[in-house]
Amino acid sequence: MRRTVIFFIAAVACVQAAVAGEPVRIAILEFESKGGISPAQMDALADMLANEIRSRGNFKVIGKSDIRSTINLAEKKMQLGCNDDSCFAELGGALGVKWLVVGNISLFGSTYLMNLKLLDVETVEVAWSASERITGGEEKLLDALSKAAAAMVQKVFLKGKPEKGEQKRTVAVGERTEGTTTEKPKTEHAAQEQKEKPASKGVTTTPPAQKPVPVVIVGKEQVR
Template identity: 30%
Template sequence: MPTLLIALLAAATSAAPSQKVKVAIVPLTAGEGVSEKTAASITEVATSEVRRIPSIQLITQQEVGTLLGFDRQRALLGCQEDTCIAEVGGALGVEHLLFGTLSKLGESWLVTFKLMEVKRAKMLAQADRRIRNGTVDDVLDAMAPMIKELFGNPELAPPAPRPARTDGKPALPSESGPVAPAWAEEPYDFAGKRPELQVATDGKGRYFAFVPYSSEGQALFVGDGKRLFEQRIVGASAQGGSFDYSFWEPRAPARWQAGFGVKDGTPQLQCGKTAAPLKLLGKSEAKKLLDKAQLYKPRWRRHAHALARDDEGNYYFVDRAREPEGNKDFRLFIGTKGKMRAVKVEDAIVDEAGEIFFTSLGRLKMKRGAQTEAEFVVGALRTSLVWLAVDRNAAFAYGELGAYAGEVLGTACDGIF
């Protein structure tokens, strides 16, 4: 392993808290009869109790808000699916999430806390209280025993320290730092009357709402029928009563292998070399589904920006927010294939000569010219990297590389590629 990488990993090890379990606590949901202000106050008391536990490294609700932003935080906390929960933990770089609800029905306070392991989407513990004829003070008094009940689970014991290597080469970092999520669920704004959409289904719980090709525009939304996400159409063609849309799907080996269209009156989805027929819903059935569905803008909000590798198989992958144009919202992932770890980009320089991404561990330099060069620099130590063209390695970057492991892009080919 190059000397530079040894220094990089040593810095990562020294910067991280020693053998603590990372837990994010998110604000209690204010249920019936409870204000958000009261729920936030109770959350603060619970936070104080968790902070007393020496084996826990706590990310508070304020830090959650700082990392995710208010709008994304609301979307994250409202999700219930296992994949969504995994993305919350991935966004925050934690192993566990603590969340719950606070309500008041009649003369009873109802308090629930749930502790979930993010990676397996497994509920580790739950604590419930019904406090009859109680006051807020009684709820506050219940926090200490409830937190103790939650964190008595043996699965929360801090991990055993990794044995030191005898060859002087430390292992790659075992955990990611907190980074902003790569997705968002933003309702679609039609800026007027919604166009008349037709709907098709694969009969397996997936629905495709679309506007047939016309000179006035094209549209395609895909989802479970309750939530439908817009697809980024990158190409379209029509002949007679048939048409084809090609949509953004970076995991497809070729652009034509990710498409949706109607041929001879039959809708079809192409994810790979073969197109699968879909069933077109009748107008009344389609209207019924669309009246209850929420349409969203494209779910995935980032794109692969740069990819490099050293001679020992360690990859350096950078992605970037799609909007606004010219933004400096970058994320850096470092590691071996399938074991990529996020490192926060603190600043970036982007100009005609190339790019420099600054992190607490060092800086990644990308020089552009007749021959593109890349290197990772820690002080005076430099490791030369091989530049890999992102457009030719998109399927690898979004899949096998592992930077986005467990994440859902929100495309029509999710679950196929």
């Protein structure tokens, strides 16, 4: 019952925000690390992801400090024990957001392991997820986070509409193909010609008749 009430409150808040033209609310929970990355670095990565999403549209991104000031101690304890999507969705409902980002990033040797998922708080469904191995240092990790933010905005918030850069590339492809004619494959063209050509009736040709050549037989004279 409590979970149903939380989902209802979150749904009403999202509808009111859409009608009023308010920003879409999304919360990013604290990233977890299974090794190789300090808590301070994890906070910096989560803040970067929040800024990337915020810069790509009309979004209200709730970060670590806002979450700590919003949810009470009991819910914070529940967050520490959250292992399933329904638990995360309940947290999102308490925060009054439509979307919730959960992730963990770890470093093993020179390879980063990044796992992110975007949860729809209303339906308790994973709307987008990514699991990636990243090599090449911290710069490659930051690039991967930026691409993840773009993918979230592209596939979920904008409902699959292409961004400006992708739209230009699509137009360029169309301009190259406009006005061109597609040739039929040779096999199809040959088959078409064979179909249009009248079928032969198996007529055989014979060489012209030759005049008889006289044959002269020369024999020995008879001796009487």
